[in-house]
Amino acid sequence: DSGVTQTPKHLITATGQRVTLRCSPRSGDLSVYWYQQSLDQGLQFLIHYYNGEERAKGNILERFSAQQFPDLHSELNLSSLELGDSALYFCASSVDRGSTGELFFGEGSRLTVL
Amino acid sequence: AQKITQTQPGMFVQEKEAVTLDCTYDTSDPSYGLFWYKQPSSGEMIFLIYQGSYDQQNATEGRYSLNFQKARKSANLVISASQLGDSAMYFCAMREHYSGGSNYKLTFGKGTLLTVNP
Numbered sequence: 001d002s003g004v005t006q007t008p009k010h011l012i013t014a015t016g017q018r019v020t021l022r023c024s025p026r027s028g029d030l031s032v033y034w035y036q037q038s039l040d041q042g043l044q045f046l047i048h049y050y051n052g053e054e055r056a057k058g059n060i061l062e063r064f065s066a067q068q069f070p071d072l073h074s075e076l077n078l079s080s081l082e083l084g085d086s087a088l089y090f091c092a093s094s095v096d097r098g099s100t101g102e103l104f105f106g107e108g109s110r111l112t113v114l
Numbered sequence: 115a116q117k118i119t120q121t122q123p124g125m126f127v128q129e130k131e132a133v134t135l136d137c138t139y140d141t142s143d144p145s146y147g148l149f150w151y152k153q154p155s156s157g158e159m160i161f162l163i164y165q166g167s168y169d170q171q172n173a174t175e176g177r178y179s180l181n182f183q184k185a186r187k188s189a190n191l192v193i194s195a196s197q198l199g200d201s202a203m204y205f206c207a208m209r210e211h212y213s214g215g216s217n218y219k220l221t222f223g224k225g226t227l228l229t230v231n232p
Contacts, residue, residue: 043222055217101147101209105159
């Protein structure tokens with residue numbers, strides 16, 4: 001158990017819909033990362049939040065947005081869903097300062113868009 | 115931009131034998147970190163081993179060791195005495211700093227699917 005909690009574990013929805021994925025980082029970790037894993041693209045970095053502030057954006061579509069709340073949990077919002085958005089979405093957290101940079105991953109949220 | 119290359123989409127190994135999974139990287143940063151993660155069929159990402167760019171010795175963690183060749187920019191994972199439970203996807207990743215250096219992300223390779231045969 002990494003200590004990172006993601007909900008829901010599985011989600012099935014239709015094209016055009018909107019979903020919210022939730023992540024609670026390990027206790028004390030200020031950074032939250034979101035990654036998307038699909039068969040053809042591998043593990044793609046989406047976005048990084050540190051203590052409520054956005055620090056970096058990767059290959060995140062404009063239809064997607066994220067935020068980190070004062071209690072440090074984070075949400076990834078996916079809207080106008082397309083078939084190609086079907087993927088495993090990971091949240092990860094890190095200790096940041098003084099660490100190697102290891103990311104602790106949640107179990108992922110598997111999104112299926114029909 | 116940094117890049118991680120894993121050239122072996124799939125590897126097979128007999129139980130109890132050793133196997134090497136290849137990883138090469140490209141960076142202009144003098145300070146970087148290299149990681150290996152394991153992803154079994156259940157999907158979770160499990161951290162295995164870390165090597166810092168300034169570390170003098172190759173990292174080891176139990177049956178896992180990292181063959182770090184800085185001049186060649188390679189960081190191969192060696193698994194000794196393979197077990198059936200080692201069958202999984204293995205990802206090499208590199209730490210990339212941004213925003214003045216205190217924040218970073220990990221960039222992952224495409225992965226290698228290891229199958230351990232009995």
